[in-house]
Amino acid sequence: MTTRSQERSFLGWAAFGVAVAALFLGMFAISTDGGGEQAAGSGSQVSVIEIEMGSMKFTPPHIMAPPGRVQIKVTNVDAAVHNLVILGQRTSDLQPGQSETLDLGILDVGVFDLWCDMPGHREAGMIGELHILINAVPGPLTGSVDGVDHLHGFPDWQSMDAAMDERAWRFVEEAKSPFGGQRLEPTVLGDGTKRFDLTAEIVDWEVEPGKIVQAWTYNGTVPAPWLHFEVGDRVQVVLENQLPSPTSIHWHGVYVKNDQDGVPPYTQVSVAPGTTFTYEFTAVEKAVGIYHSHSGAEQVLDGMFGAVTIGQMEVPEVLVEQGFKETPDQIINMVLNDAGVIGLSLNGKSFPATEPYFANVGDMIMVNYYNEGLMPHPMHLHQPIGWVIARDGVELLVPWAGDTFNIAPGERWTVVHLIKEPGVWAWHCHILTHAERADGMFGMVTALIVS
Numbered sequence: 001m002t003t004r005s006q007e008r009s010f011l012g013w014a015a016f017g018v019a020v021a022a023l024f025l026g027m028f029a030i031s032t033d034g035g036g037e038q039a040a041g042s043g044s045q046v047s048v049i050e051i052e053m054g055s056m057k058f059t060p061p062h063i064m065a066p067p068g069r070v071q072i073k074v075t076n077v078d079a080a081v082h083n084l085v086i087l088g089q090r091t092s093d094l095q096p097g098q099s100e101t102l103d104l105g106i107l108d109v110g111v112f113d114l115w116c117d118m119p120g121h122r123e124a125g126m127i128g129e130l131h132i133l134i135n136a137v138p139g140p141l142t143g144s145v146d147g148v149d150h151l152h153g154f155p156d157w158q159s160m161d162a163a164m165d166e167r168a169w170r171f172v173e174e175a176k177s178p179f180g181g182q183r184l185e186p187t188v189l190g191d192g193t194k195r196f197d198l199t200a201e202i203v204d205w206e207v208e209p210g211k212i213v214q215a216w217t218y219n220g221t222v223p224a225p226w227l228h229f230e231v232g233d234r235v236q237v238v239l240e241n242q243l244p245s246p247t248s249i250h251w252h253g254v255y256v257k258n259d260q261d262g263v264p265p266y267t268q269v270s271v272a273p274g275t276t277f278t279y280e281f282t283a284v285e286k287a288v289g290i291y292h293s294h295s296g297a298e299q300v301l302d303g304m305f306g307a308v309t310i311g312q313m314e315v316p317e318v319l320v321e322q323g324f325k326e327t328p329d330q331i332i333n334m335v336l337n338d339a340g341v342i343g344l345s346l347n348g349k350s351f352p353a354t355e356p357y358f359a360n361v362g363d364m365i366m367v368n369y370y371n372e373g374l375m376p377h378p379m380h381l382h383q384p385i386g387w388v389i390a391r392d393g394v395e396l397l398v399p400w401a402g403d404t405f406n407i408a409p410g411e412r413w414t415v416v417h418l419i420k421e422p423g424v425w426a427w428h429c430h431i432l433t434h435a436e437r438a439d440g441m442f443g444m445v446t447a448l449i450v451s
């Protein structure tokens, strides 16, 4: 549904993003230069870190300093005798109340173990680490408490933050590979029948930048092409099987006669590799449906699913009275998946490769969610509130509002949003481990960009 003007506004936003990134990098460069002068200038800059030795532990156990000359001043506040060993150096055995300073010389970025080598003390947990980090402030290691790695492997919060920002900017700045789910136009036959040609085939599909999988597809995309019919249409779908295994199409949520339901062996024989099968039915009532293989879960999870709609869900009068539009400015089909070779994804793509969506203030968007995965996904668009107007292709007698919609496997929900505020609004599954990791956003995340 992306138009030229929407593409332009995306480019405008991308340029804005580049400008902000440049500003950020510029600031970063200034602060780095400043720190570098301090550390390298006279050579007299020394980081002195104080540690106390208590009962079988160092306090703090994890310390940090910037590259350069590092000294550790250690004081024994315990009733027992302790020492400190690091980088081949060792204090004397310190009696209660005694202090000593170790000069470690000039150190570059790295992580260095420290411990007490009195018999049994190291084994009892009297250990720690010195982290030499760019921009570190001498003292306790930020983000680490009692040895728990709150930075998930990052040496410091700055590099963690930079990694998160980098992933987020990739969503804006990287060229996108083709998206699936594009509407397929039919061939109209002499008697008015709309014929759609689908080829089941395995193709290379880029799920996220650099992650290319062998996807099982209809017509080479994930999701499969969007099929749309009007009520009353006579429809033919010609399926050619170029897969190495048998297949079928089930019309999930679409009213058809039993012999078109696509469930081998009950309603048809499987469509064998190298053969063709034609589904034929009349679109008798509105639907927000999904079509997918019924010949093994793997075929579906690996990509053989697509949206199929008949007519359009009506916006209820009660919402129109509140300022909603009768006709949406944009319909967004969003197919959720979480397994197979595709994995955690929106419309066959993982963040940062996911498709951004664009709207203007005052627009009304209509979102059809489809869950083709193995788990429910509570989908959350950061503002504005949404109204559920249909479930599984049936208009609700009373719409209901929410900001998070828990779409279960197999379900289709139709939600309308009236767009009120400009900006970049994150849009993601709210099972947070489906959307964010220590290095930033991933998986089931996209954004609605409002001008």
Ligand SMILES: [Cu+2]
Pocket (backbone or CB within 6 Å): 376, 377, 378, 429, 430, 431, 434, 444
């Ligand atoms: Cu999820």
